[in-house]
Amino acid sequence: MVTAVIIRLPVDAQLPSMMSLPTSVSRTAMVAAAAAAGLGVAMGCMRATASAEGTALGQLATPPKLLVFITVDQLRGDYPSRFGADLKSGLKRLTQRGAWFTYAFQDHAITETAPGHASPLSGRFPRSTGITSNSVGVVDPNFHLLVGLPNEVGASPLRFRGTTLYDWLVAKDKRARALSVSMKDRGAILPIGLAKQDVYWYSAGGSFTTSDYYRDSLPTWVQEFNARRVPHSYAGRAWTLSRDSTVYREPDAVEYENRGRSNVFPHWFGEDSAQAAGAIRTSPTMDSITALFALEGLRRTGIGRGPQTDVMAVSFSASDYVGHSYGPDSREVHENFLRLDETIGWFLDSLYRQRDSASIVIVLTGDHGVSPIPELARERGEATGDQGLRVSLREQVAAVRAALQATGADPAAFLYDGELVGINRAAVAAAKLNADSILGAFAVAARQVSGVARVDRMAAIRRADFAMDPVARRWSHQIPDNIGVELVITLTKYSVWSGTITATHGLPYDLDASVPIIFYGAGVKPGRYALFARTVDIAPTLAAILRVKPLEKLDGVMLVDAIVR
DSSP states (O other): OOEEEEEOSOOSSOOOOGGGSOTTSHHHHHHHHHHHTTOSSOSEEEEEEOOSOSBOGGGOSSOOSEEEEEEETTOOTTHHHHTGGGOOSHHHHHHHHSEEEEEEEOOSSSOOHHHHHHSTTTTOOHHHHSOOSGGGSSBOTTSOBSSOOTTOOOBOSTTOOSOOHHHHHHHHOTTOOEEEEESSHHHHHGGGTTOOSEEEEEOTTSOEEOBTTTOSSOOHHHHHHHHTOTGGGGTTOEEOOSSOGGGOOSOSOOTTGGGGSSOSSOEEOOSSHHHHHHHGGGSTHHHHHHHHHHHHHHHHHOTTOSSSOEEEEEEEOHHHHHHHHHOTTSHHHHHHHHHHHHHHHHHHHHHHHHSOGGGEEEEEEESOOOOOOHHHHHHTTSSOTTOSOEEOOHHHHHHHHHHHHHTTSOGGGEEEETTEEEEOHHHHHHTTOOHHHHHHHHHHHHHTSTTEEEEEEHHHHTTSOTTTOHHHHHHHHHOOTTSOOOEEEEEOTTOEETTOOSSOOOSSSHHHHEEEEEEEEBTBOOEEEEEEEEGGGHHHHHHHHHTOOOSSOOSOOOOGGGBOO
């Protein structure tokens, strides 16, 4: 065994674990400075172990024939280490034999599902992709679901701007194809951008579906899979623990989990088959069915047989539903991670039975992290002062709009969407009002609300020292210049907007932004890398392995340590 330690830039000793570093500490500032300066490497220490796993790129006669891109929804960066001792299958294989970047982030401010799925295979931040939040993600009533419940809205990628790795592959070889699958529409759609390929997601009614943006009817193989009614077969069954209760360090009954309801194992899916088809979404069963569907798609579509390089994107979403309901410190999250480990294990085994493992490169990451349940964070003393609160600015917004109406201006001229604030300058000017004064007064009022950490002008954000202000850096990566956002609001750590579910994510702090990045397979150099990495660095790294050229300027840089040269 050969072990190497490489120092990228002058730095004092090895970086501590990611979760021990507050966002504002100097080391994070320094590594951010390296990234902001456009350096193609990050600062820190790398411990790489040579092994027989992975195929040297120089030894490949041709690039890999299949890229498998796995996104785990709400996979916080510390989970693989935190639960590592309990892993026995797929995640254990990837972390032990892959190129694992342990200090990695979705380096933008609104750490939600849609932005987190749009960035990795595009190599660009939300400010560049146009997917700045879930609310401006893929929901599109102009396109209808081919199969679904009456209240389910259609979807398309039309808000996405630019290209993805799949487009770069097509530019090289027009035969390239893609299959993208998820429980969530945004998880299936955004990894391949605007491309009209095989893109499917799960209807709560128990079937995989797509919209007429992609096709007019479901392929025969999708219809046949749906006809098996696998989700409905879980009626009368329950999600139970897979191991002895002594394995789990977390208590099973916690007052704040799932709002105090049904927060103890087993979790029953219900006796009715339609009810079960919806209930399984908050359980590891959903990921198992997603994996089955993806493998059936691989078999029936023939992707990955070459000679071109194809893409299979699989997004496992159950962890997000489980995490929101029970919180990241729950027994449910622990158990879900163990089941996910098993699912990824047999998924990879099945994949390799269908395709040559030497012709496949795999990437695993998360679309965002998650913060603890605010009440638990306060109870444990993690959140102090005005941290860990449920925050509302309804009164402050109502006051501004009432003042506008009293002066004859349209109250809708003040635009508010959670952490984003804008104003219709023409409308308020017509009423002889000063837009900057209105914004300034609102900012003052908002800052006085407990749980609000800061209210920033976007103009000031863009002038900030990103090395010393990582929150500003992440906001600068989030918001395009041309969408009219004037103010951005950042809550205190561990705080959430009121009315949200038990636990959530979405803030520009490390807990919400942290994710693992793991490369595995053809062309990958195994090792554990304590280097500052961003998910936008995934696409340029894969482009090098797959020998394709990006079609536009990227925000990410190549993670050279992951590639055998």
